[in-house]
Amino acid sequence: MRILVVDDTKLIREMVSAIIRHQGYTPVTASGATEALAVLQDGNIDLILMDIEMPEMNGFELTRLIRKLLKHWVPIIFLTGSTEDSHLAEGIDAGGDDYLTKPVNATVLTAKIRAMARIAQMKADLDEVNIKLLQLTQLDPLTEAVNRRGLDESLERAWRIRQRENTKLALIFLDIDHFKTYNDNYGHQQGDQCLKLFTGIVQNQLLRPADILARYGGEEFVALLPNTSLAGAEKIAADIISALQQANLPHDFSDTAEYITASLGISSSHLGAKDSNELLKQADKAVYLAKQQGRNRSVTYHPD
Ligand SMILES: Nc1nc2c(ncn2[C@@H]2O[C@H](COP(=O)(O)OP(=O)(O)OP(=O)(O)O)[C@@H](O)[C@H]2O)c(=O)[nH]1
Numbered sequence: 001m002r003i004l005v006v007d008d009t010k011l012i013r014e015m016v017s018a019i020i021r022h023q024g025y026t027p028v029t030a031s032g033a034t035e036a037l038a039v040l041q042d043g044n045i046d047l048i049l050m051d052i053e054m055p056e057m058n059g060f061e062l063t064r065l066i067r068k069l070l071k072h073w074v075p076i077i078f079l080t081g082s083t084e085d086s087h088l089a090e091g092i093d094a095g096g097d098d099y100l101t102k103p104v105n106a107t108v109l110t111a112k113i114r115a116m117a118r119i120a121q122m123k124a125d126l127d128e129v130n131i132k133l134l135q136l137t138q139l140d141p142l143t144e145a146v147n148r149r150g151l152d153e154s155l156e157r158a159w160r161i162r163q164r165e166n167t168k169l170a171l172i173f174l175d176i177d178h179f180k181t182y183n184d185n186y187g188h189q190q191g192d193q194c195l196k197l198f199t200g201i202v203q204n205q206l207l208r209p210a211d212i213l214a215r216y217g218g219e220e221f222v223a224l225l226p227n228t229s230l231a232g233a234e235k236i237a238a239d240i241i242s243a244l245q246q247a248n249l250p251h252d253f254s255d256t257a258e259y260i261t262a263s264l265g266i267s268s269s270h271l272g273a274k275d276s277n278e279l280l281k282q283a284d285k286a287v288y289l290a291k292q293q294g295r296n297r298s299v300t301y302h303p304d
Contacts, residue, residue, distance in 0.1 A: 001025045001117055002044055006036045006062070007051035007079060012102070016049060016079070019106045023113065033057035033065070040070060047116050048076045049100070049109075052091070060094040067095035073123055075116040079104065140215040142192055143199040151214035151222055158212075158226045159276035162269055169226055169269040170233035173283035174202065174240070176219040177261045177295040178254040185253045194249060194260060195219065201247045205239045222280070230268040230300065237264045237298035256295045263290035264298035272303045 003020050007013045008031050017027035028043065030036035033056045039045065048066070052059035063076055078091045078099040088099055097119075098112055138150030146154060155171075162169040176182075176198060183191040195215075202221065203213050212224040223240075225233055241264070249260040265286025273279040282301040290299040 001046045001113075002028055003113065004028045004030060004036065004039055004045045004048045006030045006032070006048065006054070006059070008032055008054045008056075009051070012051070012079070012104075016104055016109070019104065019109055020113070022106075023110050025113065033062045036062060037065070037069070040066065040074075045074055046120055047113060048074055050076055050078050050096070052078055052080050052082075052087075060090060060096075063091070063094045063096050072127075073120075075120055077112055077116065143196050143215050145199050145203070145221065146212055146214035148214070148217060151212070151216065151224070154212050154214070154224055155222075155276045155280065158210075158224055159269070159279070162226065165227075167227045168229055169224075169279070170228040170230060171225065171267050171279050171283045172223040172233060172237050172240075172298070173216070173265040173267075173280070173287045174221040174223065174262050175264075175287050175291070177256050177263055177291075178251065179219040181253040182251055182260070197247070197249055198244075198260060198262070201243050202240055205236055205243055222283070230266070230270070233266050233268060234298065234300060237266055240264065241296065241298065261296035263287050263295045265290055265301065266298055267301040271301055 003025050005013050005016045005020070005027055007016070013029045013031070017029060020027040028039055028045065030039055032054055050059040050063060059078055066076070076096045078096050079102055080087065080091070080099050081102045083101055091099055097116065100109060100112060138146055138153070140147040158169050179191070182194060199213065199215070199221070202223065206213055206223055210226045214222045214224065216222045223236070225236065240262070244261055245259065250258065251260045252258065254261065265283040267273065267279050267282035267286060269279060271282060273282055286299045286301040290297050293299065
């Protein structure tokens with residue numbers, strides 16, 4: 001645990017640091033606001049012990065600033081010479097969490113550090129659970145691919161990034177061929193199993209961390225490929241078609257092949273789409289052409 005001690009008096013910084021070190025924690029010191037803000041920007045600080053009377057900026061003002069600047073919550077304990085109720089209330093209102101009167105008592109300081117560490121840990125656990133929950137709300141429960149809602153967000157974000165960085169964003173729309181006859185003949189449960197296997201096969205062809213595979217709905221999927229050229233996307237589409245052939249998931253009722261195939265439509269941000277929605281529509285149009293041309297193939301969108 002790294003504890004930042006902000007105090008303009010060197011002796012107090014040293015005394016408090018010694019207590020912190022003695023308890024097995026790591027003290028980091030700052031003599032005022034500028035140093036404190038620099039430390040907070042750089043390092044992982046778990047707790048702040050803050051003097052109130054300081055020449056550069058007082059502890060209340062600095063606390064308000066920290067609460068505004070820092071995205072995450074770090075507990076702040078004031079070190080104060082005053083025990084006046086109004087003074088303490090002002091500190092809590094400024095964003096502080098507790099106070100400690102000077103001269104600092106080692107036993108009290110240690111107990112307060114432990115209490116704050118406990119709260120900070122609960123907060124960290126809660127944040128982690130919230131992140132997991134958010135991820136779950138963006139996943140399709142059957143295939144564990146990103147769901148439609150996640151796709152909308154990721155596509156919008158990827159579109160904005162490609163505008164800012166002036167890179168190419170490619171998109172592949174995938175539609176499994178003759179999936180209705182698969183379901184009708186093998187049953188819905190095996191249909192679900194097939195969708196899971198299909199997701200795994202396609203996912204294996206998306207090698208970059210930024211690539212995203214989403215289930216658009218039913219037997220339709222979208223692969224989002226940031227920073228990828230059209231030629232790159234065409235290569236990935238060809239690899240997906242070969243991987244499906246290799247996987248050889250039997251489909252005895254398909255008019256196209258004896259295994260599960262898909263039709264793929266490719267679009268790229270430099271083919272005239274004015275927004276992310278149009279990029280998706282272009283890829284969808286290309287899928288339609290791939291179906292018309294015999295399925296089990298990819299077609300690249302061409303502006304009319
Ligand atoms: N098992 C299962 N089937 C689904 C799911 N979502 C959609 N489907 C089925 O997917 C099938 C899609 O049928 P169509 O849209 O006619 O497409 P298709 O039979 O693949 O025909 P083409 O795309 O023209 O080759 C329908 O039978 C849907 O019921 C799902 O979550 N699980």
